[in-house]
Amino acid sequence: MNNANNIPVIKDIVLIGGGHSHLSVLKYFAMHPVPGLRLTLITRDLHTPYSGMLPGYIAGHYQYDEAHIDLRPLAQFAQARIYHAEVNDLDFENSNVICAGRPPVHFDFISINIGSKPGALHIPGADNFAIPVKPIDRFLTQWDQLTDKITGAKNDFHLAVVGGGAGGVEMALATQYRLFQLLQQQNRSNDFLSIDLYCDSDRILPTHNKQVQKRFSHVLQQRNIKIHINHRIKEVQQSYLLNTNGDQHPADAVLWVTNASAPAWLANTGLDVDAEGFITVNDYLQSTSHENVFAAGDIAAVVNHPRPKSGVFAVRQGPPLARNLARAVQKKPLKAFSPQKNFLGLISTGDKYAIASRSNWSLEGAWLWKIKDWIDRRFMDNFNILPEMAQEETPRFNHAMADKQTLHEISAIAMRCGGCGAKVGSTVLSRVVNRLQPITRDDVVIGLADPDDAAVTEVPAGKLIVQSVDYFRSFIDDPYIFGQIAANHALSDIFAMGAEAQSAMAIATIPYGIENQVEDQLFQTMSGALDVLNASNTALVGGHSSEGAELSFGLSVTGLANREQVMRKSGMQAGDVLILTKALGTGTLFAADMRLKAKGRWIDAALKSMLLSNQAAGFCMHDHGATACTDVTGFGLLGHLVEMTRSSGKSVTLDLNSLPIMDGALEMIKTSIFSSLQEQNVRLRRAIKDPGELTAHKHFPLLFDPQTSGGLLAAIPADNAKACLAELKELAYPASVVIGKVTDDGESLENVTLIAD
Ligand SMILES: Cc1cc2nc3c(=O)[nH]c(=O)nc-3n(C[C@H](O)[C@H](O)[C@H](O)COP(=O)(O)OP(=O)(O)OC[C@H]3O[C@@H](n4cnc5c(N)ncnc54)[C@H](O)[C@@H]3O)c2cc1C
Numbered sequence: 001m002n003n004a005n006n007i008p009v010i011k012d013i014v015l016i017g018g019g020h021s022h023l024s025v026l027k028y029f030a031m032h033p034v035p036g037l038r039l040t041l042i043t044r045d046l047h048t049p050y051s052g053m054l055p056g057y058i059a060g061h062y063q064y065d066e067a068h069i070d071l072r073p074l075a076q077f078a079q080a081r082i083y084h085a086e087v088n089d090l091d092f093e094n095s096n097v098i099c100a101g102r103p104p105v106h107f108d109f110i111s112i113n114i115g116s117k118p119g120a121l122h123i124p125g126a127d128n129f130a131i132p133v134k135p136i137d138r139f140l141t142q143w144d145q146l147t148d149k150i151t152g153a154k155n156d157f158h159l160a161v162v163g164g165g166a167g168g169v170e171m172a173l174a175t176q177y178r179l180f181q182l183l184q185q186q187n188r189s190n191d192f193l194s195i196d197l198y199c200d201s202d203r204i205l206p207t208h209n210k211q212v213q214k215r216f217s218h219v220l221q222q223r224n225i226k227i228h229i230n231h232r233i234k235e236v237q238q239s240y241l242l243n244t245n246g247d248q249h250p251a252d253a254v255l256w257v258t259n260a261s262a263p264a265w266l267a268n269t270g271l272d273v274d275a276e277g278f279i280t281v282n283d284y285l286q287s288t289s290h291e292n293v294f295a296a297g298d299i300a301a302v303v304n305h306p307r308p309k310s311g312v313f314a315v316r317q318g319p320p321l322a323r324n325l326a327r328a329v330q331k332k333p334l335k336a337f338s339p340q341k342n343f344l345g346l347i348s349t350g351d352k353y354a355i356a357s358r359s360n361w362s363l364e365g366a367w368l369w370k371i372k373d374w375i376d377r378r379f380m381d382n383f384n385i386l387p388e389m390a391q392e393e394t395p396r397f398n399h400a401m402a403d404k405q406t407l408h409e410i411s412a413i414a415m416r417c418g419g420c421g422a423k424v425g426s427t428v429l430s431r432v433v434n435r436l437q438p439i440t441r442d443d444v445v446i447g448l449a450d451p452d453d454a455a456v457t458e459v460p461a462g463k464l465i466v467q468s469v470d471y472f473r474s475f476i477d478d479p480y481i482f483g484q485i486a487a488n489h490a491l492s493d494i495f496a497m498g499a500e501a502q503s504a505m506a507i508a509t510i511p512y513g514i515e516n517q518v519e520d521q522l523f524q525t526m527s528g529a530l531d532v533l534n535a536s537n538t539a540l541v542g543g544h545s546s547e548g549a550e551l552s553f554g555l556s557v558t559g560l561a562n563r564e565q566v567m568r569k570s571g572m573q574a575g576d577v578l579i580l581t582k583a584l585g586t587g588t589l590f591a592a593d594m595r596l597k598a599k600g601r602w603i604d605a606a607l608k609s610m611l612l613s614n615q616a617a618g619f620c621m622h623d624h625g626a627t628a629c630t631d632v633t634g635f636g637l638l639g640h641l642v643e644m645t646r647s648s649g650k651s652v653t654l655d656l657n658s659l660p661i662m663d664g665a666l667e668m669i670k671t672s673i674f675s676s677l678q679e680q681n682v683r684l685r686r687a688i689k690d691p692g693e694l695t696a697h698k699h700f701p702l703l704f705d706p707q708t709s710g711g712l713l714a715a716i717p718a719d720n721a722k723a724c725l726a727e728l729k730e731l732a733y734p735a736s737v738v739i740g741k742v743t744d745d746g747e748s749l750e751n752v753t754l755i756a757d
Helices: 020-031 051-059 071-077 136-151 166-185 210-222 264-268 311-329 366-384 404-413 426-435 479-496 515-535 586-594 600-610 615-623 636-648 665-670 678-687 692-696 718-730
Strands: 011-016 037-043 047-049 068-070 081-084 087-091 096-099 109-112 130-132 157-162 193-198 225-228 233-236 240-243 248-250 253-256 279-281 293-295 300-302 345-348 354-358 361-365 444-446 463-473 500-511 539-548 552-562 577-580 628-631 651-655 712-716 737-743 752-755
Touching: 011 020, 011 311, 020 037, 020 071, 020 311, 020 366, 037 071, 047 051, 047 136, 051 166, 051 311, 051 345, 051 366, 068 071, 068 366, 071 081, 071 600, 087 264, 109 311, 130 136, 136 166, 136 253, 157 166, 157 248, 166 193, 166 210, 166 225, 166 253, 166 345, 210 225, 210 354, 210 361, 279 293, 293 311, 345 366, 354 366, 361 366, 426 515, 444 539, 463 479, 479 500, 479 515, 479 552, 479 600, 479 615, 479 628, 479 712, 500 515, 515 539, 515 552, 577 718, 586 600, 586 665, 615 628, 615 712, 615 718, 628 636, 636 651, 636 678, 636 712, 636 752, 712 718, 718 737
Parallel strands: 011 037, 011 109, 037 081, 109 293, 130 253, 157 193, 157 253, 193 225, 279 300, 500 539, 651 752
Antiparallel strands: 047 068, 087 096, 233 240, 240 248, 345 354, 354 361, 463 552, 500 552, 577 712, 577 737, 628 712, 651 737
């Protein structure tokens, strides 16, 4: 079903790239939803830097969130799925978008807004020694390293900026401003730092008028930034640049801000591209070769209206692109868009001062920067401050979107049976199963490949069977990631017991829909689960699927263990330390995500933690002599800890200050956003011995925060704790930490003592 309403998905538009044009597309569909239309945004980065504010961000005038648009809440506001992935191909034969690291994504229409990257990066040495200014997120990481390197430099440092367009000039000035500020804070002179600007044309800012060029030449001169015109760089080395005349220039770091170029993969997709590899589009922003493909921003070359690659044009193309996508999907005639020829450019000089440029006219002043700042902030508010949306009561889809077969399938959905009839159809199921490739194991006698009534597995002599089941509703609109997390969550019980997972049975409820949608959802969910099962050498041996109101998925997992290998909750010994392997916070973060209050990067980090298998941690705990172990899930840290203390007859002291906390969790708790399970979990606070003022400790509420695919909590003999922690970190459980210790007085019902050391 489409989130916006309870009617099936009929058409899929896949938005590739979260660029400036797609911001408006998302906003447009949020305000004008098309029932039956599903949007999916696939983006390499979750935060789009607003081009107008980028130099100001580099100069230090803006914080990260002031200069970036958070795509996750915006996409959710538009009821769009957001997939954090990089697209690297298009499969027109099967109507699939191909991404790195996840199954293909079906499309009926595609819109491409993936920006560009600096050109000429293929010259010798550029790969190793030049820092391209795009992709911007990667640049920003390198920029932080570079500022550390430069501010820590003991000798003369030569910084080269290659590219004399607006981007290069702004970058040189912003960079210098920021570095000088940092050096001043350290009471250091800036004499040792020189900045050189290289451009291959005979003047800087060649696409702007002479006045603008003059003004900027003057500013650069005043700031001791040396301009090198007619310098085409042909090689970059660790400490110098070479130009085509053979001149060598010192360069300890090189920022690469040359003309925009297109990613190479596009040219191999079959789409029409121009000589430089940009997608050629007509006046409707529609590909000249594929009528179900649209493109905008830097990546598009509008055949009839060539314009410079600039954020301004990408922004302007957003609304017409959105309208044409909505029209195309509803089979309405498209509307031509003609971009204006001239536009007002406000180019900053690094120091809260700007120079205006429009055709043959120019002005400058600090007041212009103030106006630019005001315009830019207003633009950002449009996308970062999202209004509450009222849901339409009984939306109807435009019948033009669906063909005869689809209409027939939609009418059949209303008459779906319950009971066995609620099963996913056998052809859909067998098509999905045929596409899955579960691992095989010698101890699986009858598995998925053999059509029988039940799976049959062997229990090797001397082994015990360890069994567990988990099943829950999807909390994210990404079936592939959900499948992975659900599988990790289910396997975690087995690993917490110190067992090896042998086989699993899946149970899936797929939202009602037309056949190909049901098949796709099932396939994506199962693929996610299977990736995790296969990675842990667990054979998928069967399952059951049905259709229902919403996507839910779970697994029944069977593990194997030697009797002496089994770790239980009940073995804690006085003197043991408590080790937790993952940070807390998924409950509050995903409650906030549903309300569009969580930042995309917090959710991304939380998802990464949930995708981390507990397998290696379980074996590590066992090897370091764990006396008790459990996984932290729905009852929260305290709930699961109390299960351990009560069954072990021991007490524990828990240090609130040591709890590992996910980014954003404290902020969300401060705004009183909790999971719906929090209240039930809080009832267990009676196990805490007089917490006194520690109830006001900022970490206190996180004791009750329910976790999905949370970490392992184990009691480890104190002597082994150091080695165990070191190994956990090596095994890529970076949040692992000692959070408390086990004491002996296990009589009282209040057997958890809180401290804040
Ligand atoms: C230093 C500098 C300063 C600039 N200053 C200005 C300015 O002041 N004003 C101005 O108008 N322009 C400016 N520009 C130009 C401006 O940045 C670009 O023209 C603008 O960003 C292009 O926007 P876009 O929407 O095409 O793509 P972008 O804003 O670059 O967005 C591309 C998006 O696509 C995603 N993406 C990329 N590849 C993939 C993939 N394969 N799969 C999935 N997602 C992908 C990225 O993560 C990103 O979300 C500046 C450029 C630079 C380098």
